[in-house]
Amino acid sequence: MTRFRAIAIGNELLSGDLADKHVKRFGAFLRQRGLRLSAAETVPDEIPAIQGALSRAMETADVVLVTGGLGPTSDDLTVEALSDLLGRRRVEDAASAQHIRDRISRYGRTPTEGQLRQAAIPEGARALSNRAGTAPGVHAEHEGAHVFLFPGVPSELEAILEDHLTPWVDSQIATRPLRSAVFKTFGETESAIASRLEGLDWTGAHVAYRATFPEIHVTVYVEEADAEAGARRLDELSAEVRERLHPLIFGEGADASLARAVGDALTAAGATVALAESCTGGLVAQSLTGISGASAWLLEGLVTYSNASKTKRLDVDPTLIERHGAVSEAVARAMAEGVRARSGSDLGLSITGIAGPSGGTPDKPVGTVHLALATAEQTRHLHLNLPFGRERNRHVSAWQGLRMLLQEARTRNT
Amino acid sequence: MTRFRAIAIGNELLSGDLADKHVKRFGAFLRQRGLRLSAAETVPDEIPAIQGALSRAMETADVVLVTGGLGPTSDDLTVEALSDLLGRRRVEDAASAQHIRDRISRYGRTPTEGQLRQAAIPEGARALSNRAGTAPGVHAEHEGAHVFLFPGVPSELEAILEDHLTPWVDSQIATRPLRSAVFKTFGETESAIASRLEGLDWTGAHVAYRATFPEIHVTVYVEEADAEAGARRLDELSAEVRERLHPLIFGEGADASLARAVGDALTAAGATVALAESCTGGLVAQSLTGISGASAWLLEGLVTYSNASKTKRLDVDPTLIERHGAVSEAVARAMAEGVRARSGSDLGLSITGIAGPSGGTPDKPVGTVHLALATAEQTRHLHLNLPFGRERNRHVSAWQGLRMLLQEARTRNT
DSSP states (O other), X not given: OOOEEEEEEOGGGTTTXXXXXXXXXXXXXXXXXXXXXXXXXXXXXXXXXXXXXHHHHHHHOSEEEEESOOSSSTTOOHHHHHHHHHTOOEEEOHHHHHHXXXXXXXXTOOOOHHHHHTTEEETTOEEEOOTTXXXXXXXXXXXXXXXXXXXXXXXXXXXHIIIIIHHHHHHXXXXXXXXXXXXXXXXXXXHHHHHXXXXXXXXXXXXXXXXXXTEEEEEEEEOOSSHHHHHHHHXXXXXXXXXXXXXXXXXXXXXXXXXXXXHHHHHHHTOOEEEEESTTTTHHHHHHHTSTTGGGTEEEEEEEOSHHHHHHHHOOOHHHHHHHOSSSHHHHHHHHHHHHHHHTOSEEEEEEEOOSSSOOOSSSOTTEEEEEEEOSSOEEEEEEEOOSOHHHHHHHHHXXXXXXXXXXXXXXXX | OOOEEEEEEOHHHHTTSOOOOHHHHHHHHHHTTTOOEEEXXXXXXXXXXXXXXXXXXXXHOSEEEEESOOSSSTTOOHHHHHHHHHTOOEEEOHHHHHHHHHHHHTTTOOOOHHHHHTTEEETTOEEEOOTTSSOOEEEEEETTEEEEEEOSSHHHHHHHIIIIIHHHHHHHSOOOOOEEEEEEEESSOHHHHHHHTTTOOOTTEEEEEEXXXXXXXXXXXEOOSSHHHHHHHHHHHHHHHHHHTGGGEEEESTTOOHHHHHHHHHHHHTOOXXXXXXXXXXXXXXXXXXXXXXXXTEEEEEEEOSHHHHHXXXXXXXXXXXXXXXXXHXXXXXXXXXXXXHHTOSEEEEEXXXXXSSOOOSSSOTTXXXXXXXXXXXXXXXXXXXXXXXXXXXXXXXXXXXXXXXXXXXXXXX
8 A cells, every 4th residue: 555654844833833734634635535644744944854854754655745845935945955865956947937937927026036946846856837836846756755845835735736646646546435424423422432332343444533522523434445335334334323322413424513403403393492591601592693594493592691681581580590599490491481482482492500610609519500491392401510611611501502402303303 | 952842643633634733832832932843743543653753752852742642542552652662561540540530420420441541651650630631641751851641632731731841841941931922903914914013123033923813913022031131122012012003902911812801891991781693693792701700791692683583672673674674784773772771781782794605685795794882872883894704704793893892891991
């Protein structure tokens, strides 16, 4: 199997100014083809460091994808480092020099020495034309290893990747498209999810977990040369994963979101919703209105932060608040029923809690949250004791509220 | 000079699923101290690859900062790789095991085998307590090289970096602190900000810009060995930057946020606020309630998504909506005045607009947003035409609303 490595060059990547994104881009490019990067290295704009990374990569990989250091300034040293390492002269590529002159003259300028220097490539290498900028890419072969140099500017890298790397890889390398399926879950930890999937037969396949608080995303990958067998295997594994993770999965595919799932389920059920949030401060409203078309099923959302607002806006009986406190099952139920009645919605969701860091008492510590979901038939209640900080307590509370909506709406659809 | 290297471990970093951000974090951490990363490597979750990277790093650096692979699942191999490389057994760290049990039991669960495995560290190494998660970090020394292992979860890495790496580096390594000041701005592009600062004398100093939509953060760095001279230089430059960027700066320092600035200004003014949001769907409420203690000045927030809700909740005259449309100056003014009157707040803020992608008309294209701020004396209005997608249109609209609140509250304080 062809081995790929990436090298990202630039002081700014090591100084805390910029996070590299090109390794991810190369990784995605290769994965679509069933290939993978075996490693990546980030080095500063210094010839010994660049040459060290190039040597290591050429020893251990068949194809080396390098970004950065092709610009016009004195700290752009990649071509010089590669040429010297390979013991080759740098020669001007005539087409690239012409391209630089044409491009600069379009702005009514003449190229600087530095800009023209970009046309120099190692002798015997191939210049890769750059329709998005001045610096050509470079493709050099040395003792069986192929080195590709890309500019660090994302749009220029993208153009050269598309125009040159793509056709080269697709014609020269045996690719084996990887099939994958993403399952997005909420409500369990990564290890709990992993233990639910224990004992599954992962032959010719593997699973990856990604935590994006408060969600865990599970991706199933199938490596299988035969298209039909691969698709069948992915279907089998997906069915297993669906069954084992059943109540936790809220959506499938990279674009799925809990809010979108709620919106889809409400649309299918023909149900409308109104929200009464306290500790989550509008996070449920914010998530649901992030979905285009939410106005079809979201009537209103109220952030009733003060007790007066709970009473005036939601008809919560002030004596309930006095007796049980604003953070209580009784008040949560009254809020949900109140917002439903006042707005005329089918569903009314409420959240009241103590997100922290202050506001806790021995009786009701920080992290105490009450949710209620009112329908025409009944009002359900959920009590949480959350251990996180303010931001995460709010986040989990809102997601629990979204899940109550999702379950109710899905029940109505079955 | 002490040499630092970073290693990022994880298949997801090479497969195109995720871009590494930790190298940048380490780079920034070191730069604040006049130190730098000499290189970084990214390797998959495979023992030989991890060990190869560790060996190379320990040969060429004094301090090796490693992220990832400390989780509870079978592909978390970092501790095993390091232990085997150093020829040490793995031993359970009692305090870490207890911490894991305590943390998991807070959720009413017992730890899985995988979770408990996280307490195992190389013999002779130091466990670095993790207040944000279960896996401890690890600090191991071998032949003069110091290896620090961090979890890949950003919040956990951050906690261990703060609690353990910071005191260690600051006490063990000769640093030359870089003085810096951060100015957070909203309302102009990066190049507009940069041109406002053109012509400033940056001798012995430099400036960096960071765009975190919709804000631009400007950091001024001063390199100066003498503490007093450095502080003086930073003060001078800060005063210049403040003057040149004046109306755009909403806060100073890494912790500053627009919402916090609003909260501080409202507190100082002794003023309360109520919100009526349509297109922003609660984003202003969400931002303001993210500030602990917001209940002192935020009475309520309403997401009046439907026309009926605008009428019922805010007393917006239905004929106004008929005549001008829900997205109009007249309705924005009525919403702000209505929410202020109904809630009894000092300030009432409203936002109504077309975030997109659908809902636009030739008259009122996507990106049309009206904001209004009502006080006892007057109602001010702001009309925006935003060119972004749905998410960013909402974000900028909310930030404009926050800025209106900030200006009003600050005016009351002067």
